[in-house]
Amino acid sequence: MLNPDEYFVQLYSDLNKTSDHARVQPWRERKADVRTKLLASLGDFPRGLSELNPVVGEKIDKGDHYLERVIYTTDVNLQIAAFVLIPKGLTGRAPAVLAWHGHGYGSREIVGLRPDGTTDDDPPGIHQHFALHLVRRGMIVIAPEIIGFGDRRLSVDRGKDPKKNSSCVALTSRLLLYGKTLAGLRIYEAIRSVDYVLTRADVDPNRIGSMGFSGGGLIASLSSALDERIQATVLCAFTSSFSGSILAMNHCIDNYLPSILPFAELPELIGLIAPRALFVESGREDPLFPVASVQEAVAKLKEIYHSEGLASNLEVDLFPGKHEVSGRLSYDWLARQLKA
Numbered sequence: 660m661l662n663p664d665e666y667f668v669q670l671y672s673d674l675n676k677t678s679d680h681a682r683v684q685p686w687r688e689r690k691a692d693v694r695t696k697l698l699a700s701l702g703d704f705p706r707g708l709s710e711l712n713p714v715v716g717e718k719i720d721k722g723d724h725y726l727e728r729v730i731y732t733t734d735v736n737l738q739i740a741a742f743v744l745i746p747k748g749l750t751g752r753a754p755a756v757l758a759w760h761g762h763g764y765g766s767r768e769i770v771g772l773r774p775d776g777t778t779d780d781d782p783p784g785i786h787q788h789f790a791l792h793l794v795r796r797g798m799i800v801i802a803p804e805i806i807g808f809g810d811r812r813l814s815v816d817r818g819k820d821p822k823k824n825s826s827c828v829a830l831t832s833r834l835l836l837y838g839k840t841l842a843g844l845r846i847y848e849a850i851r852s853v854d855y856v857l858t859r860a861d862v863d864p865n866r867i868g869s870m871g872f873s874g875g876g877l878i879a880s881l882s883s884a885l886d887e888r889i890q891a892t893v894l895c896a897f898t899s900s901f902s903g904s905i906l907a908m909n910h911c912i913d914n915y916l917p918s919i920l921p922f923a924e925l926p927e928l929i930g931l932i933a934p935r936a937l938f939v940e941s942g943r944e945d946p947l948f949p950v951a952s953v954q955e956a957v958a959k960l961k962e963i964y965h966s967e968g969l970a971s972n973l974e975v976d977l978f979p980g981k982h983e984v985s986g987r988l989s990y991d992w993l994a995r996q997l998k999a
Contacts, residue, residue, distance in 0.1 A: 671902055674920055686930070686966045694931055696922040697884065701843030702834070705734040711855050715743075723747060724794045726770070733851040740810055741803040741852070742770045744794040745861065754866035754997035755799040755856050757849065757882075757889075758790045759875030761896070762911060764821035765809020766802040769872075774809075774821050785983040786872055789895075792990045793870065797999035799862055803852050805845060805878065806830065807913070831912045841913045842877060849882035853889065865890070866997040872896055872984050873947070874913060884931035891936040891996035893989045894929070896948055896982050898939045898960075901925045903952025910947070926956035930963035936972045936996045937964075938989045942980035950977060 709732045716728040727743040746753065760766055764774045769790045773779045779788070790800045804811045812819075812826040831841045849869075857864050868891040871879025876897025883892040899905075901924055905914050919928070929937075939960070941953045957975050964973040974992060978985040993999075 667906070671906065671920075686963050689927075690931065693923045693927055694885070696919065697881070697916075697928055697931070700840070700916040700919040701846055701881075702839040702917075703837070704843060704847045708851075709734055711851070711858065713855060713858065718745075721771075724791075729855075731851075731855045733848045737806075737848075739803050739806075739848060739852065740766075741801050741855075742766055742790070744770060744790055744800040744802070746794055746797050746799065749861060752863035753797065753799050753861060754868065754994075754999050755801060755859070755862040756793050756868040756870055756993065756997070757852055757856065757879070758793065758800050758802040759849070759869070759871035759878045760786060760802070760805065760808070761871075761873030761875045762825065763808070765811070766804040767809065770800075770802050785981075787984040787986060789870065789872065789984045789986055789990075792986055793993065796990060796994040798868070798994060798997060799859075801852065801856055803848070805875065806848060807841065825911075827911050827913045840917065842881070842916055845878050845913070846881050846885065849878050850886050853882075853886055857888070864888075866999075868892065868993055868997050870895070870989070870993065873982065874911060877914060880929045880932065883935070883937075884928060887935070889935070891938075891993055892932055893938045893940070893993050895940050895984045895986075895989070896942065896945055898929060898941060898956050899925060899948040899952040900955050900959075903955060904948045907949075907952075908947070924959070926959035927963070929956070930960055933960075933963050934967035934969040934972055938974045938976070938992050940976040940978060940985050940989050942983060942985070943977050944980065945982045947982050953977065 711731045713731040719726045725745040730740050732738050760769045769786045771779050771788045771791050790802050793800045807826040807830050816826045867889050869879040869883050869889050870893040872895040876894045883889040943950045964970045976988045
């Protein structure tokens with residue numbers, strides 16, 4: 660047999676045998692160690708926190724909300740552009756949600772804009788313009804452009820179709836040489852995005868949420884796991900196991916965390932969010948995150964939330980659909996959690 664398929668099956672099988680002892684320990688005894696191993700896997704975060712120095716552009720009236728574009732600094736020579744959607748009629752500080760897009764043309768895809776910035780009046784794609792649904796429920800929404808997509812691609816990629824081309828592979832390759840990972844840089848920038856949100860006079864610092872779709876689900880899940888300022892999280896089309904999804908088929912390189920499997924499976928990393936509020940939604944026909952893998956992960960998450968004494972803080976919706984945002988229950992759930 661010349662193909663290496665069985666080799667990787669054996670690797671996972673051997674891993675289960677060698678790590679069984681650690682994983683049968685009570686979750687609350689393992690939790691701190693899993694968090695430490697996750698941080699190590701993500702790589703070397705920037706050490707000197709730069710000033711955010713936010714620059715806010717024009718506020719545009721979009722009918723039922725206002726739209727701003729803001730740029731803030733996350734590290735030396737590294738800036739994020741984000742859309743900020745603000746409900747009309749606010750009378751005081753409001754809850755805020757960080758909204759993380761998946762693979763596609765970037766943050767414009769979730770705020771109802773085409774790649775050129777014009778209004779997208781066509782039926783929404785798999786992202787469902789989900790930031791619009793959140794702002795219409797009374798939440799301020801911050802939609803950062805994830806590094807590697809849209810305006811934040813490498814210069815060599817900027818002339819290519821943003822719907823089909825990202826800089827994920829090139830960024831990952833370069834970062835590895837410095838002991839860093841693309842996932843780690845994105846999580847760091849997500850945490851810095853929380854820092855920015857908390858500078859806004861219109862945001863209630865005690866009502867911060869996060870929602871991510873697909874690759875944005877990785878960012879929402881792991882940033883929420885590591886940053887307890889985030890009180891409620893929605894994961895769309897991401898929650899699964901490594902064995903049932905990331906290892907079972909080709910995924911973007913940004914999903915792979917070095918050396919993490921000997922210490923934790925994906926639902927345990929997501930479980931670091933517990934006991935804070937978590938909503939998992941996934942399509943029953945999603946080919947990238949198969950429903951059997953989702954159900955396996957949900958079962959583990961239920962164990963974790965039960966051990967934390969707050970089983971009711973985990974909610975799940977397996978909806979009839981494919982790899983897409985649903986929101987049929989999650990939008991209102993998030994609004995309730997943040998008292999919008």
